[in-house]
Amino acid sequence: MNSGLIGKIEKAKRYAQERSRIHVSGLKADFDGENDHHEVSFESENWRCTCDFFVGWGACAHTMALEHILEGMLPKSALNLQTA
Ligand SMILES: [Zn+2]
Numbered sequence: 001m002n003s004g005l006i007g008k009i010e011k012a013k014r015y016a017q018e019r020s021r022i023h024v025s026g027l028k029a030d031f032d033g034e035n036d037h038h039e040v041s042f043e044s045e046n047w048r049c050t051c052d053f054f055v056g057w058g059a060c061a062h063t064m065a066l067e068h069i070l071e072g073m074l075p076k077s078a079l080n081l082q083t084a
Pocket residue numbers: 038049050051052053054059060061062063
């Protein structure tokens with residue numbers, strides 16, 4: 001394998017452990033919930049979800065699941081989780 005590529009692979013492994021380097025600014029995801037399919041998005045530091053719960057609360061299990069997955073890579077203003 002090309003030695004330059006090997007170096008990049010090693011760097012990628014290190015970067016993957018250093019989440020504070022990564023600042024997620026937007027994403028879209030299709031989420032298979034227990035009862036339905038939902039579309040979740042994150043844009044301009046705001047979450048959106050097509051589920052009924054999100055409409056009333058501005059957060060839901062789907063957005064909070066993504067907060068867990070993206071831990072350390074989201075702006076503080078986008079966090080709804082109260083991590084205990
Ligand atoms: Zn939802």
